[in-house]
Amino acid sequence: xxxxxxxxxxxxxxxxxxxxxxxxxxxxxxxxxxxxxxxxxxxxxxxxxxxxxxxxxxxxxxxxxxxxxxxxxxxxxxxxxxxxxxxxxxxxxxxxxxxxxxxxxxxxxxxxxxxxxx
Amino acid sequence: xxxxxxxxxxxxxxxxxxxxxxxxxxxxxxxxxxxxxxxxxxxxxxxxxxxxxxxxxxxxxxxxxxxxxxxxxxxxxxxxxxxxxxxxxxxxxxxxxxxxxxxxxxxxxxxxxxxxxxxxxxxxxxxxxxxxxxxxxxxxxxxxxxxxxxxxxxxxxxxxxxxxxxxxxxxxxxxxxxxxxxxxxxxxxxxxxxxxxxxxxxxxxxxxxxxxxxxxxxxxxxxxxxxxxxxxxxxxxxxxxxxxxxxxxxxxxxxxxxxxxxxxxxxxxxxxxxxxxxxxxxxxx
Numbered sequence: 001x002x003x004x005x006x007x008x009x010x011x012x013x014x015x016x017x018x019x020x021x022x023x024x025x026x027x028x029x030x031x032x033x034x035x036x037x038x039x040x041x042x043x044x045x046x047x048x049x050x051x052x053x054x055x056x057x058x059x060x061x062x063x064x065x066x067x068x069x070x071x072x073x074x075x076x077x078x079x080x081x082x083x084x085x086x087x088x089x090x091x092x093x094x095x096x097x098x099x100x101x102x103x104x105x106x107x108x109x110x111x112x113x114x115x116x117x118x
Numbered sequence: 119x120x121x122x123x124x125x126x127x128x129x130x131x132x133x134x135x136x137x138x139x140x141x142x143x144x145x146x147x148x149x150x151x152x153x154x155x156x157x158x159x160x161x162x163x164x165x166x167x168x169x170x171x172x173x174x175x176x177x178x179x180x181x182x183x184x185x186x187x188x189x190x191x192x193x194x195x196x197x198x199x200x201x202x203x204x205x206x207x208x209x210x211x212x213x214x215x216x217x218x219x220x221x222x223x224x225x226x227x228x229x230x231x232x233x234x235x236x237x238x239x240x241x242x243x244x245x246x247x248x249x250x251x252x253x254x255x256x257x258x259x260x261x262x263x264x265x266x267x268x269x270x271x272x273x274x275x276x277x278x279x280x281x282x283x284x285x286x287x288x289x290x291x292x293x294x295x296x297x298x299x300x301x302x303x304x305x306x307x308x309x310x311x312x313x314x315x316x317x318x319x320x321x322x323x324x325x326x327x328x329x330x331x332x333x334x335x336x337x338x339x340x341x342x343x344x345x346x347x348x349x350x351x352x353x354x355x356x357x358x359x360x361x362x363x364x365x366x367x368x369x370x371x372x373x374x375x376x377x378x379x380x381x382x383x384x385x386x387x388x389x390x391x392x393x394x395x396x397x398x399x400x401x402x403x
Contacts, residue, residue: 045365045366045368046308046365046366046367046368047366067366067368068158068159068160068368068369069368069369070193070194070222070225072225076266083226084194084195084225084226086194087158102266103266104266104267106264107221107222107225107264108221108309109264109265109266109267109268109269109309110267110268110269110307110308110309112266112267
């Protein structure tokens with residue numbers, strides 16, 4: 001009796017799990033269609049590439065760390081600040097106002113870049 | 119110490135010297151850049167190489183009195199990374215360890231965790247000083263509040279503290295300063311230097327013997343400037359390229375059999391009366 005109860009609980013959990021995954025996928029697809037534009041900056045060899053990125057207002061910029069060493073993406077003016085990004089980790093920020101946004105890696109401050117939002 | 123110039127000799131010469139000559143009045147070890155948590159091809163086993171460093175320390179003919187860790191204890195400031203290092207260092211004969219943080223130890227929390235673990239009795243972001251057998255040791259922190267495009271920074275508060283800390287010391291007191299990022303301009307293009315180190319060194323000008331021990335650049339470099347001897351230690355985790363010899367200062371992958379020859383520890387012996395301070399680097403090979 002006890003055994004069949006736990007199987008029932010397990011089945012319910014699995015179904016719930018499948019349900020969540022399906023919903024999650026739908027959400028991701030929906031938001032990708034709504035977003036204006038996504039642009040990527042690669043962190044490679046202790047530099048941001050491209051070092052200067054020009055994008056329209058509303059763009060989401062995603063930084064990906066491709067180095068063997070952790071880096072951060074920190075706005076010089078305090079507008080955005082990533083957690084530390086280990087290898088292959090990403091950070092995204094959506095620029096909703098026009099302007100120039102200089103940023104740097106707070107661990108290796110010689111690494112600098114900027115996003116120009118028009 | 120003769121004319122401000124320090125003598126340093128290789129471990130292979132140690133057997134030629136008597137134990138007392140070799141160890142001097144005060145002997146301690148500097149370890150640096152453990153980067154616990156790093157697991158990339160440049161060294162997939164940083165715990166193993168840190169243990170090898172501890173074995174090296176325990177094999178010294180006379181046990182050093184204490185250890186200095188010049189930062190980057192962890193790779194990502196994770197509690198388990200610090201725990202692992204603490205556990206491995208418990209196996210070393212010298213049980214007393216003095217730490218300064220590297221930039222990898224203060225990620226995400228402005229160094230709060232570092233202070234909780236290692237900052238007992240320290241000021242500000244972890245700077246502190248202590249005396250051992252007549253030598254004055256000063257641990258400085260130059261990895262906080264780094265500015266875009268800049269180098270390591272000590273900051274106004276720490277410099278004021280330093281000025282006050284050394285004000286009443288006799289000029290003959292030997293001084294040992296330790297900090298993570300080099301306090302001399304090794305290679306500013308890669309950020310290997312400290313913006314306001316000149317001010318710190320100005321406060322130490324009056325002393326006859328100043329030794330500056332740093333890490334950060336994962337290789338041995340030495341320089342003598344007047345009464346000040348600068349020295350950087352090897353990492354126990356992975357080597358970095360010589361200044362300007364690569365596109366970036368990223369980890370350098372060497373053949374596995376060569377790895378231990380580019381990692382190491384620094385054994386420092388202060389010999390009072392004979393005026394010689396021996397800084398001996400030994401690789402893990």
